[in-house]
Amino acid sequence: MKVLFVINPAAGGTDHSKTIDAMRQLTAEKGYQSEILLTTGERDKENLIRCIEKFGPDRVIVGGGDGTIRMVAENIIPYKLTLGILPLGSANGLATALGIASNPIQALEQIFQATNIRSMDMLRFNEEHLCIHVGDIGVNALLVKKYNESGERGMIGYAKNLLSSIQESPLLKTIIRTADGIITKEGYMMAFANAHMYGTGVHISEGSVSDGKFEICNVEKLALDAAIKAGLTILNVFIDKNMFSDVISCTEAEVEIDQKVPFQIDGEYMGMVDHLRIEALPGVIKLLV
Numbered sequence: 001m002k003v004l005f006v007i008n009p010a011a012g013g014t015d016h017s018k019t020i021d022a023m024r025q026l027t028a029e030k031g032y033q034s035e036i037l038l039t040t041g042e043r044d045k046e047n048l049i050r051c052i053e054k055f056g057p058d059r060v061i062v063g064g065g066d067g068t069i070r071m072v073a074e075n076i077i078p079y080k081l082t083l084g085i086l087p088l089g090s091a092n093g094l095a096t097a098l099g100i101a102s103n104p105i106q107a108l109e110q111i112f113q114a115t116n117i118r119s120m121d122m123l124r125f126n127e128e129h130l131c132i133h134v135g136d137i138g139v140n141a142l143l144v145k146k147y148n149e150s151g152e153r154g155m156i157g158y159a160k161n162l163l164s165s166i167q168e169s170p171l172l173k174t175i176i177r178t179a180d181g182i183i184t185k186e187g188y189m190m191a192f193a194n195a196h197m198y199g200t201g202v203h204i205s206e207g208s209v210s211d212g213k214f215e216i217c218n219v220e221k222l223a224l225d226a227a228i229k230a231g232l233t234i235l236n237v238f239i240d241k242n243m244f245s246d247v248i249s250c251t252e253a254e255v256e257i258d259q260k261v262p263f264q265i266d267g268e269y270m271g272m273v274d275h276l277r278i279e280a281l282p283g284v285i286k287l288l289v
């Protein structure tokens, strides 16, 4: 068995060297052949593809947050490799939603014991950007933008930018076109969710990563205290169960927004948009569970 580990050493803003040592040991004990690719934030996609073609792994295990998982997942699709996930990020939204152990070594033991392969969907935005967990426009995307620009990693970085993101986010008017018709909405944030919850445990919908669908969730009101309680994607405080009560489930949608708004996918700021075309890519990921 050949295992390629792709690890983001900067994920979560903490030192992962002990985890990497334990990972090497556990893999050697299993008698697996392994390689570790450490991401740098530069040319990671190209390095991953080169590594896959040279090493020829049977499976790929990614350690990082949603951003690293997305990068790896989208690039292994053509190779039909199975994927394992080690949560090393700050929020670990997807890993949390999938019920993966929060301790990365336990998560690795679970992957090595895994007997099932779960087919998982991804989403595609505007025919080019893939998403594994959740994308959104509005206040949370602005928070992600500020966080990335601040260079501060970890929860503290998010907390510092939360208040100003809420204050600066205007009301958005959107027109949503799906196979079921045309709907107009108003709100401060709209999420497009593959999984059923954010990393904080904030419940988004009854959807699942394996149902071939995604959920569009409009956040109508954004009272500051409710937002802080909900913690958006990050601050794990309380859960406002009503925050994502306005949900549409679909396989494809077009969304027009009345202004250019910040857009993020899996914790990565993608720029300003006033139009999104979203489609589900059913079962493109084979996840070891």
Ligand SMILES: Nc1ncnc2c1ncn2[C@@H]1O[C@H](COP(=O)(O)OP(=O)(O)OP(=O)(O)O)[C@@H](O)[C@H]1O
Binding pocket: 008, 009, 010, 011, 012, 013, 039, 040, 041, 042, 064, 065, 066, 067, 068, 069, 088, 089, 090, 091, 092, 153, 154, 266, 267, 268
């Ligand atoms: N060695 C590295 N040093 C700094 N940044 C990196 C490195 N490797 C990858 N990155 C960047 O890390 C981001 C992905 O981070 P990821 O989502 O995996 O972890 P995270 O800690 O949960 O992120 P965040 O702190 O944004 O929540 C990408 O923007 C990627 O370019």
